[in-house]
Amino acid sequence: MANDAVAEQERMRRFRDAALPYLDEVYTLARYLMRTTDDAEDAAQECFLRALRHFDSYRGPAMKPWLLAILRNVCNAEFARRSRGDVPTDCAQDESVAEEMPMWREPQASPEKVILQQQDSATIRRLVAELPAPFREAIVLREINDLSYKDIAEVAGVPVGTVMSRLARARAMLRSAWNASENTTVRSGPATASGTAP
């Protein structure tokens, strides 16, 4: 029994060293998937509990995508549970709905017009949060969690090709929302460089 306790301590230590450095990453994804901070915190905690339980079967090599995949499962399970009640969910939203949305293409947009830096983080967060779930997940995993396509595919459980098309669509939707929100703010503010002011 003493040996067991030592072994267990060793296991816990290995888990801490491997997993805890990714707490912020896990929490970040949780914030984007779950919307409220309370839910995000609960999901992150549940993620680490599950990870600890399955740590023995963890076969690596990358801890980050493994944790994020667990987190995603936790969130989806929670959405599924809520949808059995009558709480509306958006993770369950069918991708086909979003697939019907036109791919945003605006070839006439010149680089100078894209004054994205003017958007503050709060606005960007809001725009990301408004994306349909599969696209939101893809863009957050790529841009914010900084995963490779291969890792995103593993986390989301879809082929790399799907990751690529989701990312393209996510960025297209984001850009159009981005431009739209910029236009509204610009209208009330001073003229941009691109226009000839009267």
Added chain:
Amino acid sequence: MKCDELEVLLHALIDGELDAGHAHDVEMHVAGCSACAAQLASYRAMHGVMGGGALKETAPAHLRSRIEALVAAPAPRVVSMRGFFKPTRRSFFGGFALGSALSAAVAASLVLTVIRRDEQAVADEVVSAHIRSLQPGHLMDVATSDQHTVKPWFNGRVDVAPPVIDLTAESFTLLGGRLDYIDGEPVAAIVYQRRKHMINLFVAQHLGARHARTVAESIQGYNVRHWSQDGLDFWVVSDLAGDELDEFVQKIASAVPRSSSAS
């Protein structure tokens, strides 16, 4: 290259996911296409803003300390784990947690979990690895029937020199090799085929096969064989019939000493 086809590749370029050849193709196209150049510029700007870390969240301190407590080194006695849980924490994620009482119970079971790398755990994992390997594109990292190509491929990837044995004459075709992970450790997987049946041979130094004699079992419909030989543990998984798999095992086992001395 048409602009439509390029759309997805633009993103792959931004994300650094294109090989040099494709990156060059895309850049060539963009250089001569103002529409795609504009797209690329705007997406790149967006990528720059989003990827800068400004959108990263930091876990709140109370969450961090809660999770740290969950994974703190447990005291030898289970009862002391209770102190780690905040009894006021609201109940969590239905079905799983019913509040702190159950959390404590979960923690207690964690304390009692013993680190084991026993045969059963490894057996389950090699079967999972076998099933995973059958997914498209997962079977092989190095695809060749030449044992002299497969064997050196493992150099530096695993810390053993796995014997790679050509059994084509015995109608077990060597397909190639793969790096796999069992229990988080890199393991050499050598892939054979008989008729339509794939055979994965996993080789590593410590893989829970403690017996020199071959142990046979069946897991999820797959036949599994494992044995220990010359300081290496061998696991074989396949949907091949048991007697044929035994034949395979016997061929491998009898060829291993020759193969090792040859290396």
